[in-house]
Amino acid sequence: xxxxxxxxxxxxxxxxxxxxxQPIDPAIGGKSALRGRIVTMNDAYDVIADGVIYIEQGNIxxxxxxxxxxxxxxxxxxxxxxxxxxxxxxxxxHNHLAYNALRLWxxxxxxxxxxxxxxxxxxxxxxxxxxxxxxxxxxxxPALIRYVECKSLISGVTTSQGIQxxxxxxxxxxxxxxxxxxxxxxxxxxxxxxxxxxxxxxxxAQRFFLRLKKASCFLLHLSEGxxxxxxxxxxxxxxxxDRWAITRQLAGxxxxxxxxxxxGVYGQNGGAMIWSPLSNLLLYGKTAxxxxxxxxxxxxxxxxxxxxxxxxxxLGELKVARLVSQASGAVFSDRDIVAMATRSxxxxxxxxxxxxxxxxxxxxxxxxxxxxxxxxxxxxLQAKETAIRLVMINGVPRYGLPSLMQSLGAMGEGLRIxxxxxxxxxxQQTADPSVGSLTLKSAADMLxxxxxxxxxxxxxxxxxxxxxxxxxxxxxxRLAQQQEWxxxxxxxxxxxxxxxxxxxxxxxxxxxxxxxxxxSAIVQPLKLDPLTVVDDPDFLxxxxxxxxxxxxxxxxxxxxx
Numbered sequence: 307x308x309x310x311x312x313x314x315x316x317x318x319x320x321x322x323x324x325x326x327x328q329p330i331d332p333a334i335g336g337k338s339a340l341r342g343r344i345v346t347m348n349d350a351y352d353v354i355a356d357g358v359i360y361i362e363q364g365n366i367x368x369x370x371x372x373x374x375x376x377x378x379x380x381x382x383x384x385x386x387x388x389x390x391x392x393x394x395x396x397x398x399x400h401n402h403l404a405y406n407a408l409r410l411w412x413x414x415x416x417x418x419x420x421x422x423x424x425x426x427x428x429x430x431x432x433x434x435x436x437x438x439x440x441x442x443x444x445x446x447x448p449a450l451i452r453y454v455e456c457k458s459l460i461s462g463v464t465t466s467q468g469i470q471x472x473x474x475x476x477x478x479x480x481x482x483x484x485x486x487x488x489x490x491x492x493x494x495x496x497x498x499x500x501x502x503x504x505x506x507x508x509x510x511a512q513r514f515f516l517r518l519k520k521a522s523c524f525l526l527h528l529s530e531g532x533x534x535x536x537x538x539x540x541x542x543x544x545x546x547x548d549r550w551a552i553t554r555q556l557a558g559x560x561x562x563x564x565x566x567x568x569x570g571v572y573g574q575n576g577g578a579m580i581w582s583p584l585s586n587l588l589l590y591g592k593t594a595x596x597x598x599x600x601x602x603x604x605x606x607x608x609x610x611x612x613x614x615x616x617x618x619x620x621l622g623e624l625k626v627a628r629l630v631s632q633a634s635g636a637v638f639s640d641r642d643i644v645a646m647a648t649r650s651x652x653x654x655x656x657x658x659x660x661x662x663x664x665x666x667x668x669x670x671x672x673x674x675x676x677x678x679x680x681x682x683x684x685x686x687l688q689a690k691e692t693a694i695r696l697v698m699i700n701g702v703p704r705y706g707l708p709s710l711m712q713s714l715g716a717m718g719e720g721l722r723i724x725x726x727x728x729x730x731x732x733x734q735q736t737a738d739p740s741v742g743s744l745t746l747k748s749a750a751d752m753l754x755x756x757x758x759x760x761x762x763x764x765x766x767x768x769x770x771x772x773x774x775x776x777x778x779x780x781x782x783x784r785l786a787q788q789q790e791w792x793x794x795x796x797x798x799x800x801x802x803x804x805x806x807x808x809x810x811x812x813x814x815x816x817x818x819x820x821x822x823x824x825x826s827a828i829v830q831p832l833k834l835d836p837l838t839v840v841d842d843p844d845f846l847x848x849x850x851x852x853x854x855x856x857x858x859x860x861x862x863x864x865x866x867x
Contacts, residue, residue, distance in 0.1 A: 337362045338701065338714055339380060341372055342388035342674060345682045347649045347663040351641065353682050358385055359392060361670040364700040369664055386713045388674040390695045391685055393644070394664055395464025395671030397651035398620045399488070399525060400559045400580045400609025404469050404793050405437055406454040407753050409835040410848045411614045416591045419531025419563075423589060427828070433614045434795075435829045439756075439763050441793035445782025446756050447471070448741045450793070452749035455483050456705075456730060457837050460723065461619030461691055462673040464699045465651075465661070467501060467525070467609075470794040471740060478794060482738045484704055486671070488525070488655060495660050497522035499557075501805065508804045511542060515551035522656045525580065527806035528558030532590045536563030540572075542809030551807075552577045557607065557654050562586045566598040573602030578654045581646070584626040584859070585611035591854040593630060596637050607654050608646040613835050620647060621691060622839060622863075628687050629862040640683035670701035674710070688866060691838040692724040705730045719745050724840035740791045748784050750834065756781055757832040764826035839867055 337360070344357040346369060360367040360380050368377045376383065411432055417423045424434075440446045451469055458466050468480040468487035480490035488499040500521045508514065518524055529540045540563065543551040554576035561579045564572065572579075579599055586593035599606060610616045610623040617623040624643055631638040652662025661669050674696035679685040696706035696714075703716040708729045711718065718731030730746060737743075756763060759777065766775045836842040846867060850860050 336715070337367075337380060337383045339376065339383050339385040340388050340392065340672075340674070340696075340698075340714075341385050343391040343677060343682060344369060344664060345391060345393045345644075345686075346665060347394050347645065348665050357392075359664060359670070359672070361698075361701045364670055364702070366664060366666055366668050366670050368666055384713075386710065388696060388710065389707075390674045390676045390693075391682055392664065392672055392674050393462075393686060394648040394662055395673055395697070395699065396462045396620050396647045397607070397655070397662065398458065398463050398466040398609050398647070399557065399607040399651050399654065400582055400611055401458070401467050401620075402612040403454045403458065403466060404441060404450065404795065405433065405612040405614055406457055406618075407440070407450055407757070407835055408433060408436065408612075408614045409833060410618075410845060411588075412848065413588050413615060413852060413854055416854045417531070417589055418533035419536040420527075420589075421535070422531075431828050431830065432832070435764075435825045436757065436760055436832060437793075437795055439760055439767060439825060439829065440753075441795045442767065443756075443763065443778055444790055444792055445778045445785070446752065447792055448744050448785060449749040449752035449756075451481055451483070451738075452732075452741050452744050452746060453753055453834075453837075455481075455485050456732075456746045456749075457835075458485055458619060459697055459705050459730070460694065460728075460837055461621040462675070462694050462697055463620050464671040464673070464697065471791045472794045481740065482736065483741065484699060484732065484734060486699065488523075497656055499523040499525050499655055501525045503804055503807065508806070508808050511545055511551050511809050514543075514807050514809065515545065515553075518551060518553055518555055521555045523557055523654060524555050525557045525559060528556075528561055529563035530560045530806070531563050532592050533563065537565070537568070539807060539809065540564055540568055543807065550575050551809075554578070559609070560586060561594045561599070562590060562592065564594065564598075566595060566601075569595060569598040569602040569604060573599070573604045578605040578607065580607045580609050580654075581627065582609050582611040582616060582623070583630045584623060585616035587626075587630075587855050587859060588615045588852055589854065591856075596631065597634060600637055605650060605654055606646050607651040608643075618835070618839050618842070618845065619691070621689065621694075624687050625863060625866050626859060629859050633856070633858045640681065640687055644683045644686055670698055672696075672698050674706070690724070690867060691840050692726055694723075703731060719747065721746065723838055742785075744785065752781055752784065754834045757834055760829040760831055761826050764824070764829055768824055768826055 339358050339360050341358045344354040346352045356372045358372050359369050360377055423429055440450055465486035468489045470480055472478045480487055489501050491498050529536045545551055552575035557578040557580050559580040583593040608623060610620050627643050649662040652658045661671055675686055675689045676693040676695055679688055696710050697704050703711050703714040708727055711729045716731040718729045721728050762777055766777055839845050846864055849863055
């Protein structure tokens, strides 16, 4: 364990038991009670039309009808009316969070696999190049982290894939923030998912199989694309003795290249799929064969992938999933799709005993959505970001209506979503030192200025390290102290770790940035991607102009927003 990790865990231990007026962490949070229509997502899929959730120190003590009275110890605790429908917090199993400051890319043409688009000049100009500049600037990393995490939180996400950081001393770790991080939980009750595989294991089927069996959950990209090149990565999982390097621990992200027979093999061996339909459609014009996946018994989670070629947030991705399902013959019910982001996602992570449903003894991760539809599942899938009334993680109110937040004992930073007042509570006893007390507003301001000045920032970074970097220093002046951490950007550097098995390939890892023209000669000023669809005047127009999207997605999203 590194000294940094030891210090972080020590700070967590010191926080436990300290009494504070405001809820910070679950061990020191008080009691609360929240009333509304409750969609439990338990085994029986019980929906309580008028219920109350009782919470203490981050855990659910009871879920019962409002008429049943309060459990012991809660007789004097005021019951706060939520004014909406209460769901488990949304669990996102695929998101390259660091890239979510970037706007939706106008994908130039349909591609067949990821290697066709990840190396083109336009991708470097609009996506990988800007991220290399921001992600490798210690003065900007805290702002990026704060912004993209809040972007997830505002849409109801309480768990997501994390952001990997590394220091100039060679230390690597995952960002520990308010939204749960599947890769680094520091809790035995929440086993940590693997999302990267050593390069040598990624290219040897038997070694990959042995590594897979040691994991609780392995979230890995699998068959990203629709041609035989993409499919080869799945076929290479077959071992010489006709067994397959597939277990219940494997959660393949995308799986768009799998055939009906492939899904039969995949389901028979227990594999799970993480579905990102909008990203698949934008890049390839097709997504995974969901009817075949369902028929094969493949467990399915969901993720929005990233904002450059996907939904702005998970709430939007659920809408796309519904549209694709309906266009494919109503493959999934609305309840099935809600489960992909709650109980099914928790089961894939092996977190089902702790999260994914609203039940006694589980963690109090929940969201409240305004009630706009009689059907509770359709209510969530049709909801805009303005319908999110409350997001609670570990029993701590983190985002919502100011009145609800204050009634639950949390005060925070004010903001407006779709013109409506909201509050976000970012204070955290165990806050990651790379972000600290940086506000969302300050983070957004820093990123806006940085994106407008990308060519100038690139020129500064291209100078020798001894040269002054006045522009970066000015942008980072709001930070309490200069940070040494930068972002380990997925596949933009050879770290010896990969995000996908490459068992059929030989030679160097593909998808890495090669020597090319300097970024200062390629990048251009960009605009920061807004936090929500309702505050983005360009998003739906951009969706409507996308070359590869089917018409039913374009018109369907327009109607839902």
